[in-house]
Amino acid sequence: MIIGLEHYLVLGALLFCIGFFIALSKKNAIGVLIGVELMLNAVNLTLVAFSRFGSAEVALSTQVFVVFIIAVAAAEVAVGLALALVVYRNRQTISVDRTTLLKG
Amino acid sequence: MSDFGFHLAFWSLAAMTLGGASMIMISRNLIHAVIWLVLSMLGVAGLYLTLSADFIAVVQVLIYVGAISVLMLFAIMLTPRAERDNSQNIKTGGPAAIVVMLVMISTLWVAIDTDWGAVREAALTDQARLIGESLIKHYILPFEIGAVLLTAALVGAIALARQDDEDAAVHASSLQAELDGDGSVDPVDVIDPPIPSDGEAGS
Numbered sequence: 001m002i003i004g005l006e007h008y009l010v011l012g013a014l015l016f017c018i019g020f021f022i023a024l025s026k027k028n029a030i031g032v033l034i035g036v037e038l039m040l041n042a043v044n045l046t047l048v049a050f051s052r053f054g055s056a057e058v059a060l061s062t063q064v065f066v067v068f069i070i071a072v073a074a075a076e077v078a079v080g081l082a083l084a085l086v087v088y089r090n091r092q093t094i095s096v097d098r099t100t101l102l103k104g
Numbered sequence: 105m106s107d108f109g110f111h112l113a114f115w116s117l118a119a120m121t122l123g124g125a126s127m128i129m130i131s132r133n134l135i136h137a138v139i140w141l142v143l144s145m146l147g148v149a150g151l152y153l154t155l156s157a158d159f160i161a162v163v164q165v166l167i168y169v170g171a172i173s174v175l176m177l178f179a180i181m182l183t184p185r186a187e188r189d190n191s192q193n194i195k196t197g198g199p200a201a202i203v204v205m206l207v208m209i210s211t212l213w214v215a216i217d218t219d220w221g222a223v224r225e226a227a228l229t230d231q232a233r234l235i236g237e238s239l240i241k242h243y244i245l246p247f248e249i250g251a252v253l254l255t256a257a258l259v260g261a262i263a264l265a266r267q268d269d270e271d272a273a274v275h276a277s278s279l280q281a282e283l284d285g286d287g288s289v290d291p292v293d294v295i296d297p298p299i300p301s302d303g304e305a306g307s
Contacts, residue, residue: 003110003111003114007114009215009216010215010216011118011151012215013212013215015122015148017204017207017208017211018125018126018128018129021200024204025197025201028134030179033176034128034138034141037168037172038128038141041144041145041168044148044160044164048151048155048160051228052156053220053224054224055224059224060231060238061238063160063228063231063235064238064243066160067163068246068250070164070168071250072250072253074172074254075253075254075257076257077172077175077176078258079261081175081265082261082262083264084179084183085182085264086264
């Protein structure tokens with residue numbers, strides 16, 4: 001059996017779903033961020049798989065796109081963790097089901 | 105490409121990636137979860153290498169394995185009174201599982217059922233040079249916007265996480281009280297102990 005595009009796509013889909021479940025179900029805000037990171041990694045893996053196996057025109061632009069995604073993910077993690085610190089300083093918790101200040 | 109070593113690399117790296125991600129879901133300790141995240145990211149970097157995307161693999165190791173995991177560990181250490189536990193939320197766990205199952209079925213269906221056309225045999229070579237050239241020629245405007253975004257995000261993160269001076273004094277005193285009651289951290293580590301802890305020592 002030759003390992004082709006479908007293998008990487010299925011792997012990316014499974015990784016995305018695991019990250020999605022972690023992001024939806026974790027109590028801790030940092031746990032939610034970990035899930036978002038896994039989802040971004042799954043998308044990057046899918047893009048790189050298309051870069052390897054897709055048509056030659058998209059081979060370079062998908063990799064440039066992955067570089068941009070990694071840069072934006074780094075910015076997102078920095079701001080997200082700073083927000084977690086601020087929420088912790090004000091509420092003494094970073095549990096997402098106890099930060100209910102906006103709940104009616 | 106269909107040789108034994110490639111198969112071994114793909115399946116072991118896939119097991120590493122998915123196993124690490126599953127252990128994040130299972131593990132109860134948040135610090136362990138970050139360590140499993142590092143394992144999973146390393147597996148993804150190896151998968152980039154099997155896709156002959158060497159530049160992306162190096163960037164993945166540098167940024168995700170190196171920087172982001174350390175940043176997450178810092179954030180966990182800086183929130184000492186928050187629970188370390190990484191447990192599932194009982195209320196959202198059931199609906200989340202249903203939604204995730206639907207997403208998984210649909211994405212797997214698309215990935216397997218679609219005819220993706222002819223597979224290109226030759227991989228892109230000399231990628232670092234090509235990516236760098238296209239970043240400063242064709243993608244110069246997104247590149248500059250990304251630079252501004254990173255600068256603004258990091259300055260914003262520092263501005264958010266920075267404590268005011270009177271804020272810091274209150275925080276330090278409350279932290280000291282917490283550490284005295286907790287007893288899990290060596291009091292020598294605290295720089296400025298403002299609360300006399302003579303009453304606490306005996307209890």
